Amino acid sequence: MxxxxxxxxxxTGESDEERGFNRAEHLQQIPDGTAIQEDIYQGRNDAESTNTQLDASLWNRRMIAFGAEAQRLVMLGFALSQNATSARIHEQR
Structure with missing residues (x-):
């Protein structure tokens, strides 16, 4: 893959498959050292943490809904619950 x-x-010998080159591991949508990369990279840890929390909250770490609309609803519910939890913790401080 x-x-x-x-x-x-x-x-012969020049295809990715023959060379054992996994192109997906070497491509970057946003190259290092660019202004946009510097702007968004600092949010990476938060995004990865949130994605881990989402995965952990799903049964068997898999999406529990079929179809784009149902999956969007699951994601919206997750985002709302995270925001509500954060707001409550912030109010208590």
């Missing part, structure tokens, strides 16, 4: 070219799609 992660290869973009298979054997026979390029000259």
């Amino acid at each position: 992660g290869t973009t070219t298979a054997a026979g799609e390029r000259r």
